[in-house]
Structure formats: C-alpha cells, structure tokens
Amino acid sequence: MLSKEVEDKIEAIIESVQCYLYDIAFLKENDMDILRISILAKDKNTTLDKCQEVSELISPLLDVYDPSSGKYTFEVSSPGIERTLRNPRNFRLSVGEEVQVRTQSKDEFTAVIKSADEEGVSFEINNKESYYPYSNLKKVKTIFRW
Structure with missing residues (x-):
C-alpha cells in the first residue's frame, strides 16, 4: 500500500x-x-x-x-471509456458524463453527473437535479454512446 x-x-x-x-x-x-x-x-x-x-x-x-x-x-x-465510479475523485473527474446508476434500494436510472463532493453526487435525471449520498449508491458506471 x-x-x-x-x-x-x-x-x-x-x-x-x-x-x-x-x-x-x-x-x-x-x-x-x-x-x-x-x-x-x-x-x-x-x-x-x-x-x-x-x-x-x-x-x-x-x-x-x-x-x-x-x-x-x-x-x-487510462480509466477507460466505460468504467465503474468508486470514490469521490472518480465522480468529480466524471462531471458532465452520462452514467447508469443502481441505488442500494435497487432503483436504476440513467443520468448525467452535475457535481460531486466528498459526501455525494448530484445527478440530472429527466431535466431535474437530485443529490445522492455515496452510501445510497450501489453501482455507478459511465456510458459510452456511439
């Protein structure tokens, strides 16, 4: 380490x-x-x-x-085009990118990362912004569209 x-x-x-x-x-x-x-x-x-x-x-x-x-x-x-975001640094460096989100409560949606801090991330979902603490997220992965 x-x-x-x-x-x-x-x-x-x-x-x-x-x-x-x-x-x-x-x-x-x-x-x-x-x-x-x-x-x-x-x-x-x-x-x-x-x-x-x-x-x-x-x-x-x-x-x-x-x-x-x-x-x-x-x-x-490089981290790759489609990658799983694991920590606040990953989220901050992915602001503006489209992601597939799965929450701890098993909700799934596609969103764009608007901002990220040490505690959580703001997503734009259907033209509305929503904030999620990292603890509420199970998996977030960037999406590459051709």
Whole structure:
C-alpha cells in the first residue's frame, strides 16, 4: 500500500504533465500482483504515449519508495471509456458524463453527473437535479454512446 506522502508525490508528477490522477489500485490477476495507476488527460485525450510518459516519470519514485515487499508489475493506463465510479475523485473527474446508476434500494436510472463532493453526487435525471449520498449508491458506471 502506498503512503499518503507517496500518493501526493505521484499526483504531483501526473499533474506536471497535464493529467489527473484517476485511481491507484493494487490488484491480483493470474497470481500476479499489479500496481495500476489510472490517469485522465486534462484535455480528455489520454493516449498510450501519455501513459508511457507518466510511467517513466513515476518508475524512479517507486524504486525509492517501494510500495510492496514482494514482486509486482507496474502499469499506467487510462480509466477507460466505460468504467465503474468508486470514490469521490472518480465522480468529480466524471462531471458532465452520462452514467447508469443502481441505488442500494435497487432503483436504476440513467443520468448525467452535475457535481460531486466528498459526501455525494448530484445527478440530472429527466431535466431535474437530485443529490445522492455515496452510501445510497450501489453501482455507478459511465456510458459510452456511439
């Protein structure tokens, strides 16, 4: 797990190349530990070259502040077009996007994210704005329409 200090350093590096830190996740896939950092370009064009640039800038930092006692793979990626929103940062970086929402009470609807804070999110649903605390949301996923 990364310390707050290392997360702040990673975020500063990412910001220096005109991107936002979207997420940091430690995952296990096929018995392999993975440190995956997701970034979102400020111009909304998160390219493979941008991911490589961020990877090359963060890698030396991870050599100094090793986040794991064992072997792991380090990846930098975009969060993807359709993605599940998990935390306030994800919601803030998705303002203006269309989402599919499932609440804890099993209601489902499509909405646009109008704003988000540390406690919850405002959705525009059928031209009306409604605020939902994160604790009332079961799953929120962005929608990509062709």
